[in-house]
Amino acid sequence: MAFLCLKEGDDMRKYRLLIDFSKGFRLKYIASIIATGLSALFSVLIPLIIKLTVDSIIGTKPITSKLMINLVDSLGGRDYILKNLWIMGLLVILLTLLNSLFLYLKGKWSSQASENIAKRFKDSLYETILRAKYEFYSKYPSGEIIQRCTSDVETIRNFLANQFVEIGRTVILLSLILIIMFSLDVKFALVATLIVPIIFAFALWFFTRVQRQFKRSDEAEAELSTVIQENITGIRVVKAFAREEFEIKKFAEKNKTYRDLTYNLIKLFANYWSFSDCLCMIQTALVVLIGSYFAANGKITIGTLLVFVSYEGMLLWPVRQMGRILSDMGKMTISLSRIHEILTQDRENLDEGIKDIEIKGNIEFSSVTFGFDDKNYVLKDISFKIEAGQTVAFFGSTGSGKSTIISLLLRLYDYKKGSIKIDGIELKDISKSFIRQKIGVVPQDAFLYSKTIKENIAITNPDAELEEIYRASQIASIHDTIMEFEDGYDTLVGEKGITLSGGQRQRITIARTVLKDYPILVFDDSLSAVDTETEAKIRNALKERSKNTTTIIISHRITSVKDADIIIVLDKGKVTNIGNHEKLIREEGLYKRVWEIQSLIERDFEKAI
C-alpha cells in the first residue's frame, strides 16, 4: 500500500499524509463539494424567486435579468403566473427539496470518505505500532498510543466529515450571496456586510482562545479516566492498604477540577454566543431599518429588501462557523502531527537475514557490552558458552541485566559491541522472525488474552490437537486444575471470565510455550508464583519431554537454579561467577551468600513445622 510508505521530513509531510490517505476517496470529496455548492445555489435562489414574485409578478417592476425572463416565459408568462401563483410556491418547494437532496448527498459522500480515511489511519497506526522497533514501546506510554489511535483519529475524521466540506459550502454560499447582494444594490450591500468582518474576527479570536480551555478540560478528563482505570485494575492494592478514603478524595478533587473547567467552558460559550448573537442582531436590525428606509424612499424594491433580509440570515451563521472551523483546523493539524510522528517510526525488518537453518541450541556470548542508551551500559563484557541441550540459569540481583540478555537473544535490541553466536552463526545475521520462532519464552508477566484457556494455550500452535494441549498442560502441572473448572479448557479467562491465581496464570503461559517444539526455551522468572514442589515437577516433566532443548532459567531462587548444568551469576551487568551449584557454593560471591541465607530460612522453617 503506497500510502503506508512514509519517511520523516519537513512539516508539510503531515499534510502530504492526509493527501496520501485520501487516495481513492478524493472523487467523493469533490462530489461532496459540488453537492454542497448546488445546495448553496438552490438555497440562494429561493429569495430571488420570492423577489421576482413580489416585484415583477404581483408588482409591476420590469424584469431585467435574462435568466428570470426565460424562467417566467417557460412558466407561461407573467399574466398566467399571476392567475396561478401556486406555481411560484411550487417552485420554492422544489428548490427547497433540491437543496435538501444535495445536502443529504454532501453528508453521505463526505461521511463515506471520512470514515474510510479514518479506518485507513487506524489500520496503519495499528500496523505501525505492532511492527515498530522494541524501543518504541518504552518511548511512548500505552495511554498516549491509545489516545493517538482513537481521539486524534476522531478529530481528523470529524474535521474531514464536517468542517472540511463546510469550508467549501461557506465559501460558495458567501461568494454567491455577496455577488447577488452587490449586483442588486451596492450601498445596501455595504450596509448588509458592515459588521460581518467584526463577527468573523470575534469568532476566530474566541475559538482560538477557547482551544486552550478545551485542551485543559480534555487533560482533566483524561486524568479522571486514569484514576478510575488505575484503581479498578489495582483494586486489590486499594483494598489491601485500605486506601479507599484516600482514593475517593483524590477522585473527588480531580472530578472537581474537571467540573470547574467544563463549567468555565460553558460560561465562555454562553458569553460568546450572547455577544455574537447581539452583533448579528445589530447587523440584521441595520438591514431591516435601513432597508425599510431605502424601500420607503423607492431606492430599493420590497423584493430586494426581502432578499437582503433572507440572505443576512444565511450569511451570519456560516461566518460564525468559519471562526470555529479555522480554529478546529489548528486542532486537526496537531492531531495530524501526532499521528504522523507514530507513522514515521522505524519498523523492524523481521525477514532480513538467514532463515531455514537448523537451530540446535548452542549459544555463545563473547565480550558483549550493551546499553539502552550510549551512556549507561546494562551489560558489560559478558562472555559465556551454552551447549545444545544444556540447562543454564542466570542468577543475580534485580536489575543486574538477566532479562536484557534474553532481549538480545530475541533480537529485540541489537548489540553493538561483542558477538553473540547461535550454532556458530552471528545472531545479527539471522532473521528476527526466524530466531523468535526458535526461542520459546515464558515471560515474567504472565499475560493472558480474554479468550478461553484452550485458545490461550494454542496461541503458539493454533493447529494443535486437544491431546497435545492436554500434554502441554500436564508438563506445566496445570491440567488437573483446568479440568476442575466447570467449563474445563473452554473456561473464559480475563475480565468477563474466571479469575486465575498468579501461579495458575504462570503455568498456563508455560503450557502455551511448551506446546510448540522450540530448540531453545527461556523461563524468565516465570515460576516465581509456583511453589518449589510444583516447580520441580514442571522441570522434571520438561526434561523428560525433550532432552535436546537448551533451557535457560532466570530466577532469584536458589531452588529454581541449583539443578542447572551451568549457573551464570550476574551483578550490575557483569558476570561474577560461572559454574554448577556445587562449585558456586564453594566460591565467594553473591550465589554463596544467597544460598546460605535461603538454607538458613529453610532450616528454621522446617524446625518450626
Ligand SMILES: Nc1ncnc2c1ncn2[C@@H]1O[C@H](COP(=O)(O)OP(=O)(O)OP(=O)(O)O)[C@@H](O)[C@H]1O
Ligand atoms: N527498555 C529499557 N530501557 C531502558 N532501561 C532499561 C530497559 N529495560 C531494562 N532497563 C534497565 O536495564 C537494567 C537491567 O534490567 P533487566 O530487566 O535486564 O534486569 P533483571 O536482572 O532482569 O531484573 P529483574 O530480576 O528485576 O527482572 C535495569 O537497570 C533496568 O532499569
